[in-house]
Structures are given as structure tokens and as C-alpha cells.
Amino acid sequence: SQTIHQWPATLVQPVGSPLSLECTVEGTSNPNLYWYRQAAGRGLQLLFYSIGIDQISSEVPQNLSASRPQDRQFILSSKKLLLSDSGFYLCAWSLTETQYFGPGTRLLVL
């Protein structure tokens, strides 16, 4: 069966520090991968999606970037965090229409 992992689970970072969040999927090949952000009490906003290795599309202009160095690995990064980057970051995968979400990373930027 397929599983999706995210780490770290929680993170507290100072403004201006770098960021690296990792997502890995097991048990499937060539999945579509997605990064979403959820602000407190809000819905999910799609940040990036990927249909293959090194194929990344950005949905929202911001100081975040994404990379997919391996088929089942998706990384979200920032060189300098802003206060507004705080939120709950969720990774998801799909082969068809249905998307499956990871447990998420709670990021607090102080």
C-alpha cells in the first residue's frame, strides 16, 4: 500500500532563516506531487505541483521554491523566511483524480 511521509512534524524558525521541508511517497511510481499551505482557520492553497522529476510548476508567487530530485521525493524550500510563511504545510500525491495527503508540517516563523 502507498504511504506518504513529511518531516519535520513541527518547526519554529526565526525570520530570515532558511527552510527545507521534505515529503516522500512509498509504494507507487510516477505520482503527481503537490505542496499546499493552510493558514490558521482557512482552506488549503496550492503552492506547487509536479508531474515528474525536475518538473515543477508554481501556483503562487512568493519566496518559496520546490524541487523534485527523485521520483518520490518533493522538497519545499526558502532562502529567507517571512512571518507570513507561518502555517500548516501539506504534501499530497495522486495517480488519478484522487489526492492523498501527508500528516503535514506546522511551521511557526517568529
Add this chain to the structure above:
Amino acid sequence: GIQVEQSPPDLILQEGANSTLRCNFSDSVNNLQWFHQNPWGQLINLFYIPSGTKQNGRLSATTVATERYSLLYISSSQTTDSGVYFCAVGLSGGYNKLIFGAGTRLAVHP
């Protein structure tokens, strides 16, 4: 872009009660999914239902694509049903990108 509106925004029920959650969308879609986010943040896919009716235990969903709405029914609610219910839609040719509504926050009291 496409708009997704969910109602009601908040709902409080006594255990055993029934409820109906609504999702309206502003354009034709080829993908509609309902998710449940538990109090720990985990998103679980409930239904993939771009049209028609599906049932899974105490939950059922109906989408009337021609009238651009979907309904999620919860019968005999339990405290474990508490959380936030999201509707998400996707457009054709969109690499399965989903646009989420703001959610309905459900609290079921014993």
C-alpha cells in the same frame, strides 16, 4: 478563477443528529472531492464525486454538475465526525490541481 463556497461555515450537532453540508462552485469541473480534516490536521479523502451519488457507511454525497453544487450528508453523527470538511474542485487539463473551499467546521457533542 473558479470560486468554491461552502456552507454553513460552522455547525454544532448533538451525537446522533443528521446534517447536510453544501458546496457551490462557479464553473464546470471535472473533479470534485470531499475531505475530512481531523483535529490533528490529517486530511482524509471521503469521496471523489464529480457527478452522481455515492455512499460510504453513514456518509453519502451527491453532486449535481449541471447546477454546480455538491452535498455531503452525515447521518447519525458521532463525536469522531468532528473536524473540518472541505470541498475541492479541479478543472479539466489541470494536472489534477485542486481548488479548496474554506470548509465547514463541525463539532459533535455527546
